[in-house]
Amino acid sequence: MTAIQILEKLGADASFNPNNLTDLNKSEIIQLSETSEHFNAALHHSPAEEDDESEDKEQEAEDDKSAS
Amino acid sequence: MKEVEKVGSIVIVGTGMTLGAHITPICRSHIEQADVVFTSAHPMMEKWIQTMNSDVRTLQKLYAEGKDRRITYREMVDVMMAEVRAGKKVVGAFYGHPGVFAWSPHKVIEQAREEGYAAHMEAGVSAEDCLYADLGIDPGKVGSQNFEASQFMFYQRNIDPSAYLILWQVAIAGDKSIKRFSTGKAYRQLLVEMLNEYYPLEHKVALYECPTLALEPPRIDWIALKDFAEADISLITTMVLPPSKKMLKNQQILDRLSALDKKFQ
Ligand SMILES: C[S@@+](CC[C@H](N)C(=O)[O-])C[C@H]1O[C@@H](n2cnc3c(N)ncnc32)[C@H](O)[C@@H]1O
Numbered sequence: 618m619t620a621i622q623i624l625e626k627l628g629a630d631a632s633f634n635p636n637n638l639t640d641l642n643k644s645e646i647i648q649l650s651e652t653s654e655h656f657n658a659a660l661h662h663s664p665a666e667e668d669d670e671s672e673d674k675e676q677e678a679e680d681d682k683s684a685s
Numbered sequence: 686m687k688e689v690e691k692v693g694s695i696v697i698v699g700t701g702m703t704l705g706a707h708i709t710p711i712c713r714s715h716i717e718q719a720d721v722v723f724t725s726a727h728p729m730m731e732k733w734i735q736t737m738n739s740d741v742r743t744l745q746k747l748y749a750e751g752k753d754r755r756i757t758y759r760e761m762v763d764v765m766m767a768e769v770r771a772g773k774k775v776v777g778a779f780y781g782h783p784g785v786f787a788w789s790p791h792k793v794i795e796q797a798r799e800e801g802y803a804a805h806m807e808a809g810v811s812a813e814d815c816l817y818a819d820l821g822i823d824p825g826k827v828g829s830q831n832f833e834a835s836q837f838m839f840y841q842r843n844i845d846p847s848a849y850l851i852l853w854q855v856a857i858a859g860d861k862s863i864k865r866f867s868t869g870k871a872y873r874q875l876l877v878e879m880l881n882e883y884y885p886l887e888h889k890v891a892l893y894e895c896p897t898l899a900l901e902p903p904r905i906d907w908i909a910l911k912d913f914a915e916a917d918i919s920l921i922t923t924m925v926l927p928p929s930k931k932m933l934k935n936q937q938i939l940d941r942l943s944a945l946d947k948k949f950q
Contacts (some may be wrong), residue, residue: 621733627899628705635900646900653728657748657866658920659854660725660787662755664838665861673801 620645693769695797696776696926697790699809700726704733707810712778713737715807719776721768725761725789726780727897734778744777744789754863760787760794769802769896782811786853788835792921812923813851819903820925822849827928834858834924838876846883847933850926852876856918866920874914884929886911891925892918 618625623642626633638646696715701707704727716722716737719895725730744764747757761777768775777783783790784806797804802933814832816844818823834855836842844850852858857865859872877886885889887909894904908916913924 621729621736624729624898624900625733625736628703628707640926646898649732650729650898653732654745656727656920658727658780659748659754659857660758660789661833661854662758662788662863663833663839664755664863665835665839682941 618642620649690803691801692772693797694774694803695765696767696804697783697794697806698776698778699807699811700724700730700734700778701781702728702812702815702897703899704897709807709809710806713876715776716778718774720773722776722778723761723765723768724778726778729897730780738776748815750866755898758792762793765789765793765795766800768947769797769804770800779809781813783811785811785813792898812853812893812895812933815894815903816851816923819895819905820891820893822927824849824926827932834876835860835931838879844883847928847930848890848926852924852926854860854920855922855924856920866925867918870914871916875911877910878916880910880916880926884926885911888926888929890927892916893923893925894919 622637624646627635661675698715699708699710700712701709716734719738720740720938722734722738722741723744724741726733726734728745731741731743731745735875742764744761747760747764748754749757765775765777777790777793779787779790781787790806794804794806816822822829828845829851830844830848831851831853832842832844834852837844837852837856838859845924855873855876858868858869858876860868889907890910890913892904892906892908896903906916910926
């Protein structure tokens with residue numbers, strides 16, 4: 618099993634015991650997570666000045682102007 | 686006559702929070718059957734998604750410290766829409782529930798529909814779902830309020846301290862620039878001052894982090910509100926404030942309900 622398959626089984630299979638992982642399994646998982654890049658979890662923003670809608674409307678107004 | 690939908694399509698799916706544990710069969714099936722999959726999730730989660738489809742492209746590279754996240758979010762929409770317009774079956778796989786505190790997933794669906802393409806979202810397991818399980822909280826017990834920490838700071842919000850309060854994106858609380866990966870202690874101290882209008886400084890609050898890999902337990906640190914500024918916070922930390930007050934009875938309405946009961950029973 619690859620390291621990712623082991624991690625999937627750990628999450629998905631209630632009878633899969635992490636204590637049964639071999640040292641090789643563990644070192645592969647550690648190696649994989651060490652090569653991982655930074656994770657940016659932010660997907661949301663709250664502008665202090667204007668909300669999304671007004672920003673979108675401004676954009677639409679600009680688009681309309683340039684189209685006409 | 687209904688206009689015929691164009692060939693391209695997009696489905697936005699959630700991967701859930703913990704690799705292997707939370708993805709729903711329908712989300713997985715969409716990923717497996719897509720022509721192209723765009724992901725925004727923890728790198729390990731993204732590596733797992735890569736085992737389900739041969740064309741998986743990360744959206745994480747669109748972020749950069751000092752770059753306005755509004756640009757990043759619009760770019761996410763643009764790269765997904767480019768493939769939809771090229772006639773492909775596109776999937777956007779976002780961690781957790783793809784529609785919870787996430788701008789681009791909603792926006793791309795709106796835009797695709799406006800342009801006449803089929804587009805919809807599948808639900809996923811969010812951080813909020815996990816915290817209810819891990820912290821033993823039932824949001825129905827006294828109610829629960831959710832705010833993004835910055836929005837809570839920028840606008841005058843009324844919070845009810847007899848219900849739970851969940852604050853999201855506390856690591857970047859107060860970031861007006863929408864460019865930073867973290868704000869810092871002084872910003873969090875201001876948030877503490879605001880919360881102190883409703884909660885005593887000794888009030889116990891939880892810092893919660895659901896694990897990405899099923900190897901680790903969740904982080905559940907109970908600290909006093911006053912210690913929040915100094916606490917170890919990351920972009921995945923969610924802050925949970927239990928109620929500090931009891932619910933107050935609405936006697937006027939209760940009396941009116943009794944009068945209705947007399948009349949209609
Ligand atoms: C942009 S929101 C995305 C939420 C995500 N769509 C979901 O379904 O949970 C990012 C915020 O979600 C929360 N979050 C993300 N990952 C988390 C985790 N592993 N544990 C707890 N909260 C998390 C944090 O408050 C973080 O700042």
